[in-house]
Amino acid sequence: MKRLQHFFSYALFALLALTALQTQAADSRLDTIIERGYILVGTTGDFKPFTYLNPETGKYEGYDIDAAMKLGEDLGVEVRFVATTWKELVDGITSDKYDIAMGGITRNLTRQKKVNLSLPYIKTGKSPLIRLADKDRFKSLADIDQPGVRIAVNPGGTNEKFVQANIKQAQIITVPKNLDIPGELIANHADVMFTDNVEAIISARHHPELYAVDPTNTYTKDDFGYMMPRDDFAFDNWVDLWVFKMQDKGEFAKLEAKWITQ
Template sequence: MIALAAMLVLTAGCGSTTTPSPKVMPASGGLSEVLQRGTVRVCSTGDYRPFTYRDPAGTWSGLDIDMANDMAGRLGVRVVLVPTTWASLVDDLNTKCDVAMGGISITLKRAEQALYSAPYLRDGKAAIVRCADSSKFPTLTEIDRPGVRVVVNPGGTNAEFDKDHLHNAQVVTYPDNNTILSQIISGAADVMITDTSEIRWQVSRNPQLCGESLDHPFTFSQKAYLIARPAADLQQWINQWLNITLNDGTYAALSQKYFGAVTGP
């Protein structure tokens, strides 16, 4: 019996040495933890104007950055912005943040891994091209042809759309979403498929670029905020805050500032 007990202790000790538990940060504890901490941690990519932008000096701006500050102000806490990428958005949310903000589309895949707020903006995929080439790409069928170069940023819903819908065009991955449209302007690519909200903002600032299918986008989508599980109480608070901002003029003023028009869900 003594020998058997010694063997069991030795086996247990060996197991704990060879398979250490990974160090994982806990997900958000919810509204009470945010209030106790005095900060709300917001994950954002910083590369998707007009929703979120982080300049080379580290300064943040954008519609959803302004919304994050309004949210924190009404909570009575401080915003801590956490840089992330589209590919690591959900993982970073569930290990480093309380909420993710910055033009995030509602998808069923993300909904399996995190909580969504109520939507605040209706959107859909369309195409942005050089204005000189507008007549070449009036429809998705005309875009999905051999020889057409479609540029895409990796890890987000643009890449998912291209994978699902483009079978003949050449899809070219470009890593920097802040400068990706330079590929179209320079002639290195012909088309980018992205959200109508981004296209409207970009073409208003660059006369060389035009949008196609803006009034009849290829898909239907909505923008919302992602909340780390299992923070259902924080999700409920954010939904109530969104409802107020959509009706007290806060969101309307920001929408007018960034889009030149009031947009909604």
């Protein structure tokens, strides 16, 4: 009798597990996206060269904008971009405002608690952006973290978290728009911006008044990925395989050549 009870208990458990898996598969966002014919991509539009809302054209452009278009092509659906901010990035996923977020998003354990982050597609790290005139003044983190030094940050992202964790003496100034910070440095309204080394390099390239401090030796070792809802295994696994194939076929290398190393 006990063996029979164990058998029925196991059978019931297996049936419930199978039902849960079938329900999850049926409810996957992957199927929803394909059925409706478009994917909603959240992006901040303020982080060159990955995502930028061009005020002249009113359209998004950049490394991850091109990647999003390729993602939509490979899914066989239209891409529709949804404006968001760094502060609202995770909430946009958890509240169903968009299916995926793309645009230079750092993979970290804090975000992974609430959402899923794809396989990485590029390595990066935090680096200071300063005025060229100050390159002999700011050579290290200790040089920067001094009374009287003004550090500009955009709220809600990993740049702000890095500053909060590492800056104890310098003044922290909040700037609502990330793209406005290089201009604040040039205008001498702030002295330093901590950002990912790619953005620091690009900003210095486009503004000869600015200087990226030792961008090959970053203060952190990070990577970027794409943000999706947590626990949707079908959609998450599809995106992970897509990222792997983009790497394997050299598609990300082409985007890097177009947007970063040109």
